[in-house]
Amino acid sequence: VSPACLPATLAHTATLPGTGVEVSPAPDTGSANPHTQVSFLGAPPTEIHNLAVHGSHSGSHSGHLRGYSQGDGASFAPDVPFDAGETVTVNAGLGAGAGRPVSFRFRIDTPYPTQSVPSFHNLAAAPADYESFYTQPGVQAPVMTVTVPDRDPGAGDIFTTNGPGPGQYGPLIYDPSGRLVWFGKLSGGETAENLSVQSYEGQRVLSWWKGRVLELGFGQGEDIVMSSDYRTLARIPGGNGLKADLHELQIAPHAVAYITAYNPIRCDLSTVKGSRGGAILDTAIQEIDLRSGLIRWEWHSLDHIGASESEVETPTDTTPWDYFHLNSIALEPGGDLLLSARSTWAGYRLQGASGRVLWRLGGNSSTFRMGPGTRMAWQHDGRLLADGDLTFFDDGSNPPIHHQSRAVRIRLDLKAHAARLISSLTHRDPPLLAASQGNMQTLPDGNTLVGYGGVPAISEYARDGSLLFDAHQPYDMSFYRAYRFPWSGRPQTPPALLASRNNTGEETLVHASWNGASDVASWRVLAGKQPGALAAKATVRAAGFETSTSLPERFDYVAVQALDAAGHPLATSKTQRVIAYAASLPGSAQAG
Incomplete structure (x- = not known):
């Protein structure tokens, strides 16, 4: 029999009376x-x-x-x-x-052990679903297919991930044409999620999560903060016995971060028609000092959100009950927090200091009268806009409740306690219904980017609802979120090069790439008979992630220079001895 864990009261506060602490x-x-x-x-x-x-x-x-x-x-x-x-x-x-x-x-609770809980299966992707490269041996980057060409170039590049599901995992950046910019391939069964651009210590940074995604629906790993040259600036593993979860990382000023962390514990669920030997997924918010790694403040759903609010049926076996499923945290200007919980179909505003729930939007205990079209189901990614409106990605599925997934904008009347639908965006051709994941990003110009998550499509809509951009990864894959940001990346590592004879042995083939570089306009090819006597032999326009060309002579040594739009060198590769054509083919020990 599991210990009792469902609290008798939800009136908890972190504030000690009379202290402000x-x-x-x-x-x-x-x-x-x-x-x-x-x-x-x-x-x-x-x-x-x-x-x-x-x-x-x-x-x-x-x-x-x-x-x-x-x-x-x-x-x-x-x-x-x-x-x-x-x-x-x-x-x-x-x-x-x-x-x-x-x-x-x-x-103190009684933890439910997760060491034997399997991760989602990671099968090999079909060959048509990925790109491979001479200069990046072993890399199989998911293809991004653009179906509506971009009409908002100022919105920037596409930031997303792949998984869980088939194919190689890692953070991914594509340009608006669908060409790969960066792929941080992971190994060892680790998944990447939630790639975004944020500010940290006065600079624009990449933030993302990596770790195991358990079949229970949450992650155990660490959040990563990287500079524009792809150096790791901070690692956020979580604390207080809990590992960082995949669902959220928000970096605040003064080197503070907010993350999600799942807390599976043993729990007697007989009072809610579950098993006496049951378990439950309590979910936590951790406010972390990024410099020391210490937990400054921690909030738990089990202390504030009743089990009766869940839309998920209580298990009658020992499977942990995912009764809340926190999937986003948004920081409000006054210090309060906006949450989205998939399993209760609701958004919540928390008082940032005490952790008390100030109101609920949607679900079976809504503070607000829900107007037509405002009810959500299995939603993700609650955000507060500058004008006070709220946005959510309303999956509407698993099991299906709506006919299509929607990106909704909702306006609250706090005096009348009423919620009104301002806009609802859906994918028309084809209709999309995501069984999991997804997000809605309001861009600086007022346009909206929608990532459909379990259906790995990415769409940008204008204010009037017209489609400005549409793309997708292979439909048998999935991602957690997708974003657009302007980005300038320049890796610390040098460009990659593979040079070989052609199949007749009379010419020199050159392949060049620079994983993560966003500003390469062309490549200068340097070649010669000796490694210390190279001369410029050709300049070719950059053509996607990897650029290839042929020199009509036999050379023994080659290097390449990455050039910007003005023709200035950005970086130079190492000098490489030209190899035989057969040795350059995939599977060769010398390739790459």
């Missing part, structure tokens, strides 16, 4: 992992005194109090974990001098 785990909650730290947000480390942490089974805990790089709090890291099921009591003084005495307690 938020603590995690929140007082009187029961969802803390045995490896949790104890976070104090709102008091500098010098004003946290006489800290004592005691487990009802494990006894008193020694540890270290570590301050956040922002200077506004600290986390107590116990030297040893807590015991599952025990109650932890925390006593401290907060403030100048000896400080004001405070005391709170929380309960």
Whole structure:
């Protein structure tokens, strides 16, 4: 029999009365992992005194109090974990001098082990579904097919991923014509999700997630932040015993990030018609100090969202119940958070400090009267626009509730507690119904990009609903989200080159690429009989990810220079000895 985990009350707050300090785990909650730290947000480390942490089974805990790089709090890291099921009591003084005495307690959950839970199957892709290259041996990048040519070039490149499903996994950037710009191929069963462009420490960066995507529907891995030359600037593995989930990473000012983390725990579900030996997927938000890796603040769905709100049937076996399924976090200007939860068909606004639910939009407990067309099902990606409107990608499927997936814009009347549909965008030819995933991006010019997720199509719509761009990956694949951003990437690594004789041995074939470079307009080919005596022999226009040309002479050594639109060199490859034609073919040990 699993322990009881469904709370008797949902009236929890992280704010300690009379202090202005938020603590995690929140007082009187029961969802803390045995490896949790104890976070104090709102008091500098010098004003946290006489800290004592005691487990009802494990006894008193020694540890270290570590301050956040922002200077506004600290986390107590116990030297040893807590015991599952025990109650932890925390006593401290907060403030100048000896400080004001405070005391709170929380309960430790009983984790559900996931080591034996399989990942989604990753089958080989059909040859027609991918591109391969002479200069990138082993790479099979998913093809992007453009069906409506781009009419909004200022929107930039396409940022997406592949998987779970068939084909190679990794973050992907395509230009608007569908040509590959960058593929960060992963191996070892790892999947990439949620590739985006954000700001971090004053620079534009790539952010994405990699790890295992379990068949339970969530990820265990780490978030990655990369510079425009594709160096890793930060890794965000999660904390408090939980691993970073694939669904969200939002980078805030002052080196703070918000991520999703799933917390599978054992739970007696007999009170909601489930198994006494059941399990549940509690979902968490972690606010993280990117410099130290410490968890500044943590919120758990199980402490605030009732099981009765779920639209997912309770399992009668030991399969963990995905009752909430948090899939997006949006940061609001005042510090509150907007969430989307797939399994409750609802969006939520949280008070950013206390974690209290301020309102619900949709689902079976909506704060608002839902006007025609505003009801969502299995939706993703809730966002707040500057004018106060909300957007969601409304999947409407799994099982099907709507006939098509929609990108919806909803306006709230907070006084009248009413929700009104402002716009709804659907893919007309062919109609698309995504069983999972997907997103809606409002572009700076007011246009809308829609990523259909489980149906890997990407569409951009004008304000009047007309189609400005349409493309898709192979339909047997899938992605989590898709975005458009202007991007200028220049890798630290040099361009890749393969040079060989042609099949008659009388000419020299040259293949060049630079994975991730967005500004290559042409290639200058340098060749000669000796590696130290190369001369320019040809300049050819860049033609996609990989450019190939033929020199009408036999050369022994070749290098290439990547040139920008003005003909200035961006980078030069290593000099390579020309190999035999047979050795250049796929499968050859010398190819690449």
